[in-house]
Amino acid sequence: MPYIPHTDSDRREMLATIGAQSIDELFREIPEKLRVAPGSLDLPPALDEPRLMAHLWELSKKNVNLADVTCFLGAGVYDRYIPATVGAVISRGEFLTSYTPYQPEASQGYLQAIYEFQTMISEIYGMDLSNASMYDGATSMAEAAIMATGIKHRDKVAVSEAVHPHYRQVLDTYCWSMGIEVITLPAVATGVTDLSAAADAACIILQYPNFFGTIEDLAAQRAACDSSEALMIVVADPVACALLKPPGAFGADIVVGEGQSLGVAMGLGGPMVGLFTCKKSLIRQIPGRIVGKTKEAHGEKPGYVMTLRTREQDIRREKATSNICTNEALMALAATVHMIALGKNGMREVATASVRNTQYAIQQLTAAGAKLHYSGRVFGEFVLELPKDPTVVRDALLEKGILCGLPLGSYYDELKNCLLVAVTELRTKDQIETYASALKEVLA
């Protein structure tokens, strides 16, 4: 039996200690007609380890993976450099196979790492504090919106249409089930959001940079939130925040985001890691786990524990701030290693390289016959307007080994000629020029 170590004599001795004749007897409380005979389910046959590996290898080879193509696709998930140390640390069995640190004395390693994670995420966003992680950026944003409705006692939230469409879809689902209304704020010609329709919402949610890559005006968001007494929620890219003035510096109340760019494999979008930070005054309303520093009850040594636990479901039940239990600790650990590996200078260098590559790509691709759709400032991603159907262009460029970006027509009717292009630090001058000349050919 794979992974089950019992010998025949183990089984016999154990049954004798229990006082049972057979394993079947242990299941006697299950009504007979509800039991199925072992081996009778409609399942494929068992595979030994070499056959299993070969089978999965075959399945994996059917996919076009990003080692086979040059990736200019972003839209919330980015092809970024992951230092080798990240994999080495998160594959250590002591981390990989532990669980939620309910016994802090035997879990100090993880607890300290998460305390370091909370510190660095807070620093990047310019916020007072961070929780220990959420599922992903989309659910983090939905949790933030729901938190705002609780704090403001309003049942309406306002979100920019320039926030990732999938995030808004998740927000819609969460809000529908709680009877919360979602107002969508339109984007203007520069690619930033028109905030004028946000009155009496519990919060205004912008993305920074937004889905189109444009850097939103967070000072204007703060002013709009002040005049309508709404909470200011920003969905921020942590890599961009290494260079941009962080949302916290504009007075954001809650800043959330996707941490995939910080050392997490793309993996078809899962698992990733949701980031969640807020002002100190809101800490008792925050969802999820938080690690805090304390000391021994009968000594002076410092140590770490999960804290403010009375917000959580296992203690507070239906009155908890959220139903989240298991979060994304392992991915938070990956992000921790990543942020330390890059450090202060590396994070800025990576962000700077993205800006340089992006500016070069804008220049090259517009020279190849595409037009920049929005006039606002961008960080590492931008919207191109094409004289040809973007899905046709995408398929033609994929034939040439270039994953050229995301056609936007299925998300925004008015952007059916548009393509969202991301250029990370991993793209080279050569790759950008190859993309431009291939585009020129396809458009000709």
Next chain:
Amino acid sequence: MNTLSFRTKQMPEPKLIFDRSSAGRVGCNLPKADTPEVDLAAVLGEVREELNLPEVGELELLRHFTNLSHINFGIETGFYPLGSCTMKYNPKINEKTAGLPGFANLHPMQPVETIPGALDVLIGVQDMLCAITGFDEITLQPLAGAHGEMTCLMLIKAYYEARGEGQKRHIVLVPDSAHGTNPASAARCGYDVRPIPTNAEGNTDLEALEKALDDSVAALMLTNPSTLGLFEPNIEKICAMVHAAGGQVFCDGANMNAMVGTTRPGDHGFDCMHLNLHKTFSTPHGGGGPGCGAIGLMKHLEPYLPVPVIRRSEMKVIADYDRPKTIGRVSAFYGQFLMEVRAYTYLRAYGKEKMADISRYAVLNANYVRARLKDVLPPAHDRPCMHECILTAEKYKKENGVRALDISKRLIDYGFHPPTNYFPLIVPECFMIEPTETETKETLDEFCDALIQICHEAVENPDLLHDAPSTQIVGRLDETAAVKNLDVRWWPKS
């Protein structure tokens, strides 16, 4: 390969990484841009000045985390019988398959035509989970167990809204023995929660249930086997009662490990259930996540499934978004895909022939522990348990002033991770011990011997337990002080 060791109090106190920082160091070999330089302020408008992240070299970084790993207990360190969490062995081949470039390097927004192998994995997991649970449909969109519970309740909500009963049915019934996520998930879906008591035998109180059932009830959330480690013998009757009142029955699948290959919740009368692939199907717990929360459901709830729906269409597997009645998206992309690769690998390793061994040996191990400990820690109920046993340390509290938590902390000194304590809430001084099927008889014997020894210590030298653990890098920590003097991040010294 990684070496595993668990160092304890002999180790020097670990520094925070921020205290190891030295200006100018970098811990990796960064990619260098070869495109023309730009004026950042001109492009971005404003550039931030401060970014206070640590600066350490690569070797320093690795030593930091290797040393932290030595003060962290995982399944590969030792026996980890944390009840309700199914801390079974996480096979290494799963890590290898999930790391294949053809899975790990997929972008969720790349054209769906370029990921047929990924869709094969997803539908493969769905098919096998349908066969194992007896449900008509499975979706892998939810990102964790609680997220799966919430998604099930959303399906139920959409179902009643479509029938014009959305307003009327606003109550969800939750037994007093349920996991905290159940009432929290119900509240998150806008439901009012009403508790249902458990009777003296450990079963659902049918009279109380009967009284609670009317046309305001949307659903009953039932854990089977219950959190008492007992199979609910009246399960068919309970489902029939709820259905007769027009309600739905949700199964909390945290305890699926007791049933794999032996009995199918879909045959019990449940309408939907959540599964924790990180418990039952061996994806690693990762220190508290990622979870992975598949859900199963019957046909009548299928129209409301979250998108994308992965299904077959004309001999092909497709990601279907054309779902007019869908509740929408519950997560950004395809769920926890790399966890699904691990679960797929695990399911194919067991296959048809061996799948039932999972539940059979999980139940054998739990009953063995229960039998070996019954004289020192009596079971809460005098019935065969399923995959976990619930024992009580009440007498040590009354007679010796020793709490279940003290016994647990002492177990750490013996090299074991403690079981779950104080849950379910209805058993005083409770231990919830879930050994799982992957532990040997010798390990169970060592654990039981240690617990028996500790119970003697509780009588003879209770302070040994009050002061435990004494072998770790820190002694018992002050959790009250952590709340009073909140310190949730490091600040640079100014």
